[in-house]
Amino acid sequence: xxxxxxxxxxxxxxxxxxxxxxxxxxxxxxxxxxxxxxxxxxxxxxxxxxxxxxxxxxxxxxxxxxxxxxxxxxxxxxxxxxxxxxxxxxxxxxxxxxxxxxxxxxxxxxxxxxxxxxxxxxxxxxxxxxxxxxxxxxxxxxxxxxxxxxxxxxxxxxxxxxxxxxxxxxxxxxxxxxxxxxxxxxxxxxxxxxxxxxxxxxxxxxxxxxxxxxxxxxxxxxxxxxxxxxxxxxxxxxxxxxxxxxxxxxxxxxxxxxxxxxxxxxxxxxxxxxxxxxxxxxxxxxxxxxxxxxxxxxxxxxxxxxxxxxxxxxxxxxxxxxxxxxxxxxxxxxxxxxxxxxxxxxxxxxxxxxxxxxxxxxxxxxxxxxxxxxxxxxxxxxxxxxxxxxxxxxxxxxxxxxxxxxxxxxxxxx
Numbered sequence: 001x002x003x004x005x006x007x008x009x010x011x012x013x014x015x016x017x018x019x020x021x022x023x024x025x026x027x028x029x030x031x032x033x034x035x036x037x038x039x040x041x042x043x044x045x046x047x048x049x050x051x052x053x054x055x056x057x058x059x060x061x062x063x064x065x066x067x068x069x070x071x072x073x074x075x076x077x078x079x080x081x082x083x084x085x086x087x088x089x090x091x092x093x094x095x096x097x098x099x100x101x102x103x104x105x106x107x108x109x110x111x112x113x114x115x116x117x118x119x120x121x122x123x124x125x126x127x128x129x130x131x132x133x134x135x136x137x138x139x140x141x142x143x144x145x146x147x148x149x150x151x152x153x154x155x156x157x158x159x160x161x162x163x164x165x166x167x168x169x170x171x172x173x174x175x176x177x178x179x180x181x182x183x184x185x186x187x188x189x190x191x192x193x194x195x196x197x198x199x200x201x202x203x204x205x206x207x208x209x210x211x212x213x214x215x216x217x218x219x220x221x222x223x224x225x226x227x228x229x230x231x232x233x234x235x236x237x238x239x240x241x242x243x244x245x246x247x248x249x250x251x252x253x254x255x256x257x258x259x260x261x262x263x264x265x266x267x268x269x270x271x272x273x274x275x276x277x278x279x280x281x282x283x284x285x286x287x288x289x290x291x292x293x294x295x296x297x298x299x300x301x302x303x304x305x306x307x308x309x310x311x312x313x314x315x316x317x318x319x320x321x322x323x324x325x326x327x328x329x330x331x332x333x334x335x336x337x338x339x340x341x342x343x344x345x346x347x348x349x350x351x352x353x354x355x356x357x358x359x360x361x362x363x364x365x366x367x368x369x370x371x372x373x374x375x376x377x378x379x380x381x382x383x384x385x386x387x388x389x390x391x392x393x394x395x396x397x398x399x400x401x402x403x404x405x406x407x408x409x410x411x412x413x414x
Contacts, residue, residue: 220241
């Protein structure tokens, strides 16, 4: 990219291979994004040619340019005069000088930097300005393994996907999902898992977003099974948050899945089935907050032919779950599903002659068609799931009855 800058009596033209990053640099200068760090994070270091702020800004620019470490400043940033000019710099310090400045930082400097980052996030983020009265704030909490050398800070043996016997660290993050923003991130040792990191991560995110009691009741926290134990879920519920997670206990998941009597084929994935876990979830408590817990079992075939099972635990009201999934919330109901002894699917014709000959495209519904009469009776649980929203189900009760997707057409008394 060619960039032209003009002084009093001359113009200079630069070229850079980082065209899009150069445009971002011009915008960041306009926002003065680095202003809070420049004003709130002093470093006691003598200035010869470059100030401590200049050297920190050089490290920041190098990271944006793709540097994996400060050693790449000399080969990636210093020769690129065009990129430096886009970020408002005419020259760049050598990498060893930048490293000396970072080495001069103390614990107090880190605390000051966190305060400056809080100021930057609140000034420029969409997540902080979220309209809680009109929509849900959705945050995701998760951990990512980061293998590193043995001498790195916090480096310990731990779990790292597809890398056995490695040392590294765990990076915990809380994201404002709707806006694709990282609210907070924290570095933990390699042995730390999500169940341990959940409390500090959520607490830091609530402080960053300034969540009070009213805002927490419009906040949906989504976490992986690593923090899906009863104690972690109850901790979030007692604080007023809404939760969507997967159950942590493998033994409990299998017991709950065994209680499901009606499995429904997922129309988006022919290898997956879902079913509502019956009965109340008495293990979960929300204190002063009223939370109805819904548990949905999900299973799919593994390579060895066995069922792989998981249970999704949700405290989100059904209508809101439909709205979050992009479905019509008016078709939802929070009423519990009727029992197995409720009236079955009506046998009256509810399809046109053109639709009467339709059959499921997959033979994986073979059990539904293998009965002597070749008919499938839709259970009340399946009808309730179709109103709940996440699954668009096809039900049959005879060769010429049923519904295809959408809202089922049964009498009001059914």
